[in-house]
Amino acid sequence: MMFERPRGTRDFGPKDMLLRRRVENAFRKTCESFGFREIGTPTFENLELFTARSGPGIVKELYDFKDKGGRELALRPEFTASIMRLYANDLRNEPKPIKVYTMGNCFRYEEPQMGRYREFWQYNCEIIGAPALEADAEIIALAIESLKGAGLNNIDARIGHIGMLRSYLKTDREAQSRILHCLDKRDFGTLREELRKADLSSEYETLRDLVYLKGGPEVLDEAGELLKGGGNESLSYLRDLSRQLSLYGITDYVFDLGVVRGLDYYTGMVFEIDSPNLGAEKQVGGGGAYDLSDVFGFDFINSTGFAIGVDRVALAAEAEGLKVKEVGPEAFVIPIGDAMREKGFEVLRDLRTAGVRCDIDLVGKGPSKNLEYASSLGVRWAVLVGEDEWKRGAVALRDLDSGEQIEIPLKEIADKMLSSR
Ligand code: AMP
Numbered sequence: 001m002m003f004e005r006p007r008g009t010r011d012f013g014p015k016d017m018l019l020r021r022r023v024e025n026a027f028r029k030t031c032e033s034f035g036f037r038e039i040g041t042p043t044f045e046n047l048e049l050f051t052a053r054s055g056p057g058i059v060k061e062l063y064d065f066k067d068k069g070g071r072e073l074a075l076r077p078e079f080t081a082s083i084m085r086l087y088a089n090d091l092r093n094e095p096k097p098i099k100v101y102t103m104g105n106c107f108r109y110e111e112p113q114m115g116r117y118r119e120f121w122q123y124n125c126e127i128i129g130a131p132a133l134e135a136d137a138e139i140i141a142l143a144i145e146s147l148k149g150a151g152l153n154n155i156d157a158r159i160g161h162i163g164m165l166r167s168y169l170k171t172d173r174e175a176q177s178r179i180l181h182c183l184d185k186r187d188f189g190t191l192r193e194e195l196r197k198a199d200l201s202s203e204y205e206t207l208r209d210l211v212y213l214k215g216g217p218e219v220l221d222e223a224g225e226l227l228k229g230g231g232n233e234s235l236s237y238l239r240d241l242s243r244q245l246s247l248y249g250i251t252d253y254v255f256d257l258g259v260v261r262g263l264d265y266y267t268g269m270v271f272e273i274d275s276p277n278l279g280a281e282k283q284v285g286g287g288g289a290y291d292l293s294d295v296f297g298f299d300f301i302n303s304t305g306f307a308i309g310v311d312r313v314a315l316a317a318e319a320e321g322l323k324v325k326e327v328g329p330e331a332f333v334i335p336i337g338d339a340m341r342e343k344g345f346e347v348l349r350d351l352r353t354a355g356v357r358c359d360i361d362l363v364g365k366g367p368s369k370n371l372e373y374a375s376s377l378g379v380r381w382a383v384l385v386g387e388d389e390w391k392r393g394a395v396a397l398r399d400l401d402s403g404e405q406i407e408i409p410l411k412e413i414a415d416k417m418l419s420s421r
Helices: 014-033 047-054 056-061 080-091 132-149 162-168 173-185 188-197 201-210 218-226 232-246 310-319 338-353 367-376 387-391 410-419
Strands: 044-046 064-066 072-075 098-107 119-128 156-161 254-256 266-274 283-290 303-309 331-335 358-360 381-385 394-399 405-409
Touching: 014 098, 014 119, 014 132, 014 310, 044 047, 044 080, 047 056, 047 072, 047 080, 080 098, 080 119, 080 303, 119 132, 119 310, 132 156, 132 232, 132 266, 132 283, 132 303, 156 162, 156 232, 162 173, 162 201, 162 232, 162 266, 173 188, 188 201, 201 218, 218 232, 218 254, 232 266, 266 303, 283 310, 303 310, 331 338, 331 367, 338 358, 338 381, 338 387, 338 410, 367 381, 381 387, 387 394, 394 410, 405 410
Parallel strands: 156 254, 331 358, 331 381
Antiparallel strands: 044 072, 064 072, 098 119, 119 303, 156 266, 266 283, 283 303, 381 394, 394 405
């Protein structure tokens, strides 16, 4: 009987995992170098955590279920809500700012396609309780450096400000959300309709033109003109942000006032990063400043964060030609004849203890078959444990890369392997 994987999930063979671990390790290294500490949260949460944050509409995008006790649960679709819960319950009294990161699988009931899966992996960083400007710059710098560290040289970072749009849209929060949603999707038909309902029809052209403003600092002046003096505070914030980013040597980004981001809780700076090497699903990460204090019942605190998709970064790194080094066994012990099997295990244990990645014949093949097998694994060293050499306290060591074979005293094998890595 053949069993299929559930739709939207993937298996990862050894080569895939190497690449994915390489990307994840690079992320860890970069964010720890920025002073972030790792946290962990559950894979499933009470459903209401996500509906409280994103509204009941989110349920159709979730894997939700009832457990045997009748509790309504959902597999996490992202991390921010869990991290805010953790902050509200346990971290609230920690010295600020709190800089934390996490990484793991997330689940969304999506239409699968290349780069869009039902189980995917996110790398998520948050800064809670730092001044907005400094935190926003630090988080953008971290996102960009993380992607570079993971091997992406070709990325497009776009920075916008959703607070500017909110302050410009003089209507209630719900109507604002519907209008922002249309702008996010560039759905101008529905936008016109929503603006009419909110009595803001005269703003249609301004908004339509605004979301196409993209480029250097000059677009901030153009936005100022379009908004006829509205949004000035946000525009000068973005100018200050640009100066703050230069402290990190970050200059390679554009302002894009069309970065809206779907979710309601974003309040200020928002950003997105694409990899032009990917197809339709080219966004590798995004984030911004947000406010979830109402949902969790704590006093307002500046929060800013991002999520980067590990799967898409791995795809993009591969497209950019990133090569990963195999970490299979580097040595293979081949006892010559049954009489030497026990001795073979002695050598194996010594090598493993010394830190050599070492394997041994488990199936009792002959030496030539074993050499073939070792080569197929990409092993460099074959350790041939024969009776004659053993009597002299030695083994035969064959370098499978060069074909050269030497006799070497037992106590020197590990050093030779480790020093020629
Ligand atoms: P979001 O939380 O929607 O802003 O997503 C953050 C990042 O996670 C995106 O930029 C993608 O790189 C990644 N991502 C989101 N949804 C998926 C998915 N269904 N499959 C793969 N990656 C995803």
